[in-house]
Amino acid sequence: MSSDEKSILCINGLNKFYSGGFHALKDINLEIEKGEIVALLGPNGAGKTTLISVVCGIVNPSSGTVRVDGYDIIKDFRKTRSIIGLVPQELTTDSFETVFNTVSFSRGLFGKPPNAAHIEKVLRSLSLWDKKDDMIMTLSGGMKRRVLIAKALSHEPIVLFLDEPTAGVDVNLRKDMWGIVRELKAEGVTIILTTHYIEEAEEIADRVGVINNGEIILMEDKDKLMAKLGKKQLILDLCDQLSVVPESMADYELELSENGLQLVYTFTTQGDRTGITALMDDLKLAGIAFRDLNTTQSSLEEIFVNLVEESS
Numbered sequence: 001m002s003s004d005e006k007s008i009l010c011i012n013g014l015n016k017f018y019s020g021g022f023h024a025l026k027d028i029n030l031e032i033e034k035g036e037i038v039a040l041l042g043p044n045g046a047g048k049t050t051l052i053s054v055v056c057g058i059v060n061p062s063s064g065t066v067r068v069d070g071y072d073i074i075k076d077f078r079k080t081r082s083i084i085g086l087v088p089q090e091l092t093t094d095s096f097e098t099v100f101n102t103v104s105f106s107r108g109l110f111g112k113p114p115n116a117a118h119i120e121k122v123l124r125s126l127s128l129w130d131k132k133d134d135m136i137m138t139l140s141g142g143m144k145r146r147v148l149i150a151k152a153l154s155h156e157p158i159v160l161f162l163d164e165p166t167a168g169v170d171v172n173l174r175k176d177m178w179g180i181v182r183e184l185k186a187e188g189v190t191i192i193l194t195t196h197y198i199e200e201a202e203e204i205a206d207r208v209g210v211i212n213n214g215e216i217i218l219m220e221d222k223d224k225l226m227a228k229l230g231k232k233q234l235i236l237d238l239c240d241q242l243s244v245v246p247e248s249m250a251d252y253e254l255e256l257s258e259n260g261l262q263l264v265y266t267f268t269t270q271g272d273r274t275g276i277t278a279l280m281d282d283l284k285l286a287g288i289a290f291r292d293l294n295t296t297q298s299s300l301e302e303i304f305v306n307l308v309e310e311s312s
Contacts, residue, residue, distance in 0.1 A: 008034045008159055008190045009055070014064035016050055016214075024050045026214040028064070034158075037181060037191045039205035039222075041198075043308065047214040048194040049089070052161045056086045068159055082110045085157030089164045091144045095137035099128055102136060103150045110155035122153045125180060142173045149180065160184060162193035166200060178204050198297075210307050217311040234265040234276060236283075237292040246286045252279055263290075 009032040016025040025047050032038055042048050053059035055066055057077055066073045068080045097105070104119050123129045126146045131139065136147060145165070152160060162181075166174040174197075181191055181204050195201060201208050201222065209219040218225070241260040252275065255264040267274045283290070 006033045007031045008069055010067045012065045015062045016054060017062045024214050028216055032190060034190055035185060035188050036206050037185055037204055038207045038209060039201035040194045040209045040211055041201060042211035046211045048211055049163055052163055056084055056161060057081050083158050085152035085160040087148050087152045087162045087165055097136055098133050099147055100132040103154050106151040107154035112155045122150050126150050142169050145169055159190045164194055212308045212311055217307060231266055231268055233296045235294050236263040236290040239289040239291050248286055249282060
């Protein structure tokens with residue numbers, strides 16, 4: 001891959017073997033542009049956290065190169081570490097310290113001089129300013145997660161990694177996080193996040209990558225990916241039990257629930273026609289009445305299953 005000026009992160013031929021022979025990352029090639037938001041999706045154990053750990057200098061690669069803003073993560077370790085921020089999954093924070101002191105200390109760790117104004121700006125953006133003198137141990141889980149983000153932003157990184165940033169937080173905090181990510185993007189920060197939530201990827205990512213068994217099996221513009229994988233299901237609650245789907249309905253590939261009281265029709269939202277109107281007409285002709293209907297979007301789990309099956 002080219003080391004294009006626009007690319008802030010260039011990964012070439014990256015491999016990671018652990019003792020015992022486990023091949024955690026397999027020949028990863030990835031290029032991310034300045035100011036992009038990239039969501040990395042993948043099942044547990046797929047290699048997402050290992051990839052982040054290598055780029056952040058926490059885990060050593062077995063082979064391959066990683067450059068951040070043109071600097072090699074091995075040769076220029078201190079420099080790359082100072083321009084990368086990481087929000088880890090685990091809520092590890094200094095319990096007996098105040099919010100302000102914890103975040104200020106993080107800034108000092110990266111060799112940056114004290115800057116109370118910057119710390120205040122970060123804390124205000126994360127709705128933490130009124131908690132600045134509170135001990136970390138007194139905060140809720142959601143607030144602790146905000147502190148982790150504040151720590152990661154304390155030294156003004158230009159690349160920010162968010163490892164499952166909204167796992168286990170409530171919907172309001174999740175939406176706040178999305179707002180913060182958008183603001184950072186507007187300031188030119190490049191953001192790579194791992195997530196299990198498809199709506200997170202849909203809401204904020206420019207590109208979406210899927211990683212499985214240590215390999216990136218897909219990296220695509222989000223809109224194109226959603227177009228490809230954006231299946232929906234129409235679920236019909238029937239008035240009367242069906243034992244079998246009538247032959248006349250075979251073309252719709254309907255699924256009948258075990259109790260015979262639900263029909264599920266899977267369709268894509270991308271074509272000109274969903275086929276729902278014709279389905280309704282044919283149900284009427286077949287004398288099948290329903291008392292309720294609703295639609296669901298493909299879950300991330302299903303998209304995973306499809307992609308992962310194709311890649312195995």
